[in-house]
Amino acid sequence: MLNLENISLGFESNTPLVSALSLSVRAGEMGLIQGPSGVGKSTLLSIIAGVDIKAVQWTGRITLNGQDISHLPPQKRQVGLMFQDPLLFPHLTVAQNLAFGLSHTYHGQERHERITSALQACDMAGFEDRDPASLSGGQKARIGLMRCMLAEPQLLLMDESFSALDPDLRKRFGRFVADQITKRNIPALLVSHHDSDAELADGPILVLKPS
Numbered sequence: 001m002l003n004l005e006n007i008s009l010g011f012e013s014n015t016p017l018v019s020a021l022s023l024s025v026r027a028g029e030m031g032l033i034q035g036p037s038g039v040g041k042s043t044l045l046s047i048i049a050g051v052d053i054k055a056v057q058w059t060g061r062i063t064l065n066g067q068d069i070s071h072l073p074p075q076k077r078q079v080g081l082m083f084q085d086p087l088l089f090p091h092l093t094v095a096q097n098l099a100f101g102l103s104h105t106y107h108g109q110e111r112h113e114r115i116t117s118a119l120q121a122c123d124m125a126g127f128e129d130r131d132p133a134s135l136s137g138g139q140k141a142r143i144g145l146m147r148c149m150l151a152e153p154q155l156l157l158m159d160e161s162f163s164a165l166d167p168d169l170r171k172r173f174g175r176f177v178a179d180q181i182t183k184r185n186i187p188a189l190l191v192s193h194h195d196s197d198a199e200l201a202d203g204p205i206l207v208l209k210p211s
Contacts, residue, residue: 001026002048002155002187007060009040009047018044018208021060025187029203030178033191039208041191045157048189049081050074064155064187080153084160086144088132094119094143095128101150118146122176138169142176149180156181156188162197174200 004023010016017040025031033041047058050073062070069077088097098115106114119125122142132140141161148156158177162170178200181188190197198205 001063001065002031002189003061003063004048005061005063007044007047007058007062009043009056009058011055012057021206023204023206025189025203027065027185027187028182030181030188030190030201031203032198032201032205033189033208034193034195034198034205035208036193036210039210041193041208042159045081045159045189045191048155049079049157050077078152078154080148080151080156082144082148082156082158082161084163086140088135088140088143088147090132092132093128094124094130094132094135097132097143098147098150101147103152114150118150121180122146137165138173141165141173145177145180149184154186156186158188158190160192161190162200163192163194167196170194170196171199178202 002025004021007021008016008019010018023031033044035041043053043056046053047056048062050069060070061068064077089100092100095115098118099111102111102114115128116125119127122145124139124142132143135143162174165173174197177188187203190201
Protein backbone atom coordinates (compact mmCIF):
# COMPACT_ATOMS: atom_id res chain seq x y z
CA MET A 1 0.00 0.00 0.00
CA LEU A 2 1.06 3.57 -0.74
CA ASN A 3 0.30 6.15 1.94
CA LEU A 4 0.77 9.87 1.54
CA GLU A 5 0.39 11.60 4.89
CA ASN A 6 -0.16 15.33 5.23
CA ILE A 7 1.89 16.25 2.14
CA SER A 8 2.43 19.94 1.43
CA LEU A 9 4.65 21.21 -1.35
CA GLY A 10 5.53 24.39 -3.15
CA PHE A 11 8.30 26.59 -4.46
CA GLU A 12 10.34 28.89 -2.26
CA SER A 13 8.44 31.93 -0.94
CA ASN A 14 5.37 31.13 -3.08
CA THR A 15 1.90 29.95 -2.09
CA PRO A 16 1.97 26.15 -1.61
CA LEU A 17 0.80 24.18 -4.63
CA VAL A 18 -0.50 21.37 -2.42
CA SER A 19 -1.46 21.61 1.24
CA ALA A 20 -2.06 18.80 3.76
CA LEU A 21 -2.72 16.11 1.13
CA SER A 22 -3.34 12.59 2.42
CA LEU A 23 -4.07 9.61 0.18
CA SER A 24 -3.92 5.81 0.39
CA VAL A 25 -3.74 3.45 -2.60
CA ARG A 26 -4.00 -0.27 -1.89
CA ALA A 27 -2.06 -3.01 -3.66
CA GLY A 28 -3.72 -3.87 -6.98
CA GLU A 29 -5.45 -0.49 -7.22
CA MET A 30 -4.96 2.46 -9.55
CA GLY A 31 -5.45 5.83 -7.86
CA LEU A 32 -5.89 9.04 -9.83
CA ILE A 33 -4.88 12.64 -9.24
CA GLN A 34 -6.56 15.06 -11.62
CA GLY A 35 -6.29 18.77 -12.22
CA PRO A 36 -5.17 21.39 -14.73
CA SER A 37 -1.55 22.12 -15.57
CA GLY A 38 0.42 23.91 -12.89
CA VAL A 39 -1.31 22.57 -9.79
CA GLY A 40 1.59 20.32 -8.74
CA LYS A 41 0.55 16.90 -10.07
CA SER A 42 3.88 16.03 -11.71
CA THR A 43 5.84 17.60 -8.86
CA LEU A 44 4.00 15.37 -6.41
CA LEU A 45 4.92 12.26 -8.43
CA SER A 46 8.56 13.35 -8.49
CA ILE A 47 8.56 13.69 -4.71
CA ILE A 48 7.07 10.19 -4.30
CA ALA A 49 9.71 8.81 -6.69
CA GLY A 50 12.49 10.60 -4.83
CA VAL A 51 13.49 12.85 -7.72
CA ASP A 52 15.18 15.98 -6.43
CA ILE A 53 13.67 19.18 -7.85
CA LYS A 54 15.55 22.34 -7.02
CA ALA A 55 13.56 25.08 -5.28
CA VAL A 56 10.75 22.70 -4.32
CA GLN A 57 10.12 22.41 -0.61
CA TRP A 58 7.86 19.77 0.85
CA THR A 59 6.78 18.28 4.15
CA GLY A 60 4.88 15.15 5.12
CA ARG A 61 5.43 11.41 5.11
CA ILE A 62 5.45 8.79 2.35
CA THR A 63 5.20 5.10 3.21
CA LEU A 64 5.19 2.11 0.86
CA ASN A 65 4.20 -1.30 2.21
CA GLY A 66 4.74 -0.02 5.72
CA GLN A 67 8.24 1.40 5.09
CA ASP A 68 8.90 5.12 5.38
CA ILE A 69 10.53 6.05 2.06
CA SER A 70 10.26 9.82 2.49
CA HIS A 71 14.00 10.38 2.48
CA LEU A 72 15.34 7.31 0.67
CA PRO A 73 17.28 7.86 -2.59
CA PRO A 74 15.33 6.97 -5.76
CA GLN A 75 17.23 3.73 -6.40
CA LYS A 76 16.14 2.33 -3.03
CA ARG A 77 12.42 3.11 -3.32
CA GLN A 78 11.52 0.40 -5.87
CA VAL A 79 9.25 2.82 -7.68
CA GLY A 80 8.53 2.61 -11.42
CA LEU A 81 7.87 5.88 -13.24
CA MET A 82 6.17 6.20 -16.63
CA PHE A 83 5.76 9.37 -18.65
CA GLN A 84 3.61 10.45 -21.60
CA ASP A 85 6.45 9.45 -23.93
CA PRO A 86 7.52 5.79 -23.42
CA LEU A 87 11.15 6.96 -23.83
CA LEU A 88 12.29 3.88 -25.72
CA PHE A 89 15.94 3.90 -26.76
CA PRO A 90 15.93 4.37 -30.56
CA HIS A 91 19.30 2.66 -31.07
CA LEU A 92 18.19 -0.55 -29.30
CA THR A 93 15.85 -3.31 -30.44
CA VAL A 94 12.62 -4.02 -28.60
CA ALA A 95 14.29 -6.90 -26.73
CA GLN A 96 17.24 -4.71 -25.78
CA ASN A 97 14.89 -2.02 -24.52
CA LEU A 98 13.13 -4.57 -22.33
CA ALA A 99 16.44 -5.96 -21.09
CA PHE A 100 17.33 -2.49 -19.82
CA GLY A 101 14.65 -2.90 -17.14
CA LEU A 102 15.92 -6.25 -15.90
CA SER A 103 18.05 -6.63 -12.79
CA HIS A 104 21.67 -7.61 -13.43
CA THR A 105 21.04 -10.62 -11.19
CA TYR A 106 19.32 -12.29 -14.16
CA HIS A 107 21.66 -13.87 -16.70
CA GLY A 108 21.61 -15.79 -19.96
CA GLN A 109 18.56 -17.96 -20.56
CA GLU A 110 16.64 -16.49 -17.64
CA ARG A 111 16.95 -12.96 -19.09
CA HIS A 112 15.77 -14.26 -22.46
CA GLU A 113 12.79 -16.04 -20.87
CA ARG A 114 11.70 -12.97 -18.94
CA ILE A 115 11.83 -10.83 -22.09
CA THR A 116 9.89 -13.45 -24.04
CA SER A 117 7.26 -13.67 -21.29
CA ALA A 118 6.91 -9.88 -21.20
CA LEU A 119 6.28 -9.76 -24.95
CA GLN A 120 3.72 -12.54 -24.69
CA ALA A 121 1.98 -10.71 -21.85
CA CYS A 122 1.48 -7.64 -24.02
CA ASP A 123 0.50 -9.58 -27.19
CA MET A 124 3.76 -8.73 -28.96
CA ALA A 125 5.42 -12.15 -29.18
CA GLY A 126 8.08 -12.23 -31.92
CA PHE A 127 8.86 -8.49 -31.70
CA GLU A 128 12.28 -9.02 -30.11
CA ASP A 129 14.30 -7.70 -33.07
CA ARG A 130 11.98 -4.91 -34.11
CA ASP A 131 13.15 -1.31 -34.29
CA PRO A 132 11.15 0.89 -31.86
CA ALA A 133 10.57 3.36 -34.71
CA SER A 134 8.51 0.69 -36.50
CA LEU A 135 6.03 0.34 -33.62
CA SER A 136 2.65 2.00 -33.33
CA GLY A 137 1.91 4.37 -30.45
CA GLY A 138 0.05 1.68 -28.56
CA GLN A 139 2.85 -0.85 -29.05
CA LYS A 140 5.44 1.63 -27.81
CA ALA A 141 3.32 2.30 -24.74
CA ARG A 142 3.06 -1.43 -23.99
CA ILE A 143 6.82 -1.93 -24.34
CA GLY A 144 7.44 1.06 -22.09
CA LEU A 145 5.15 -0.41 -19.45
CA MET A 146 6.65 -3.91 -19.64
CA ARG A 147 10.18 -2.51 -19.39
CA CYS A 148 9.06 -0.76 -16.22
CA MET A 149 7.43 -3.94 -14.87
CA LEU A 150 10.54 -6.03 -15.57
CA ALA A 151 12.32 -3.89 -12.99
CA GLU A 152 9.89 -5.41 -10.44
CA PRO A 153 8.68 -2.14 -8.88
CA GLN A 154 6.65 -2.11 -5.68
CA LEU A 155 4.79 0.99 -6.91
CA LEU A 156 3.94 2.33 -10.37
CA LEU A 157 3.67 6.08 -10.95
CA MET A 158 2.28 7.36 -14.26
CA ASP A 159 2.63 10.97 -15.39
CA GLU A 160 0.03 11.61 -18.14
CA SER A 161 0.98 8.18 -19.51
CA PHE A 162 -2.23 7.82 -21.58
CA SER A 163 -2.45 11.38 -22.91
CA ALA A 164 -0.72 10.79 -26.26
CA LEU A 165 -3.12 7.97 -27.15
CA ASP A 166 -6.44 8.38 -28.96
CA PRO A 167 -9.56 7.82 -26.79
CA ASP A 168 -10.18 4.21 -27.81
CA LEU A 169 -6.54 3.19 -27.43
CA ARG A 170 -6.34 5.04 -24.12
CA LYS A 171 -9.14 2.88 -22.73
CA ARG A 172 -7.64 -0.37 -24.04
CA PHE A 173 -4.15 0.46 -22.79
CA GLY A 174 -5.60 1.61 -19.49
CA ARG A 175 -7.30 -1.75 -19.02
CA PHE A 176 -4.03 -3.51 -19.88
CA VAL A 177 -2.18 -1.45 -17.26
CA ALA A 178 -4.88 -2.20 -14.69
CA ASP A 179 -4.54 -5.94 -15.41
CA GLN A 180 -0.77 -5.80 -14.93
CA ILE A 181 -1.16 -3.93 -11.64
CA THR A 182 -3.65 -6.52 -10.41
CA LYS A 183 -1.46 -9.47 -11.46
CA ARG A 184 1.56 -8.01 -9.68
CA ASN A 185 -0.51 -6.81 -6.71
CA ILE A 186 1.14 -3.39 -6.53
CA PRO A 187 -0.41 0.06 -6.05
CA ALA A 188 -0.36 2.55 -8.92
CA LEU A 189 -0.97 6.28 -9.12
CA LEU A 190 -1.86 8.14 -12.32
CA VAL A 191 -1.85 11.91 -12.74
CA SER A 192 -3.92 13.28 -15.58
CA HIS A 193 -5.86 16.30 -16.77
CA HIS A 194 -8.24 14.11 -18.82
CA ASP A 195 -11.65 13.61 -17.22
CA SER A 196 -12.08 10.33 -19.11
CA ASP A 197 -9.17 8.76 -17.22
CA ALA A 198 -11.47 8.57 -14.17
CA GLU A 199 -13.00 5.51 -15.86
CA LEU A 200 -9.66 3.70 -15.54
CA ALA A 201 -9.20 4.27 -11.81
CA ASP A 202 -10.52 1.72 -9.34
CA GLY A 203 -8.84 3.40 -6.38
CA PRO A 204 -9.15 6.86 -4.82
CA ILE A 205 -9.61 9.90 -7.05
CA LEU A 206 -8.30 13.26 -5.92
CA VAL A 207 -8.87 16.53 -7.77
CA LEU A 208 -6.29 19.31 -7.29
CA LYS A 209 -7.32 22.88 -7.95
CA PRO A 210 -5.22 26.01 -8.51
CA SER A 211 -4.21 27.82 -5.33
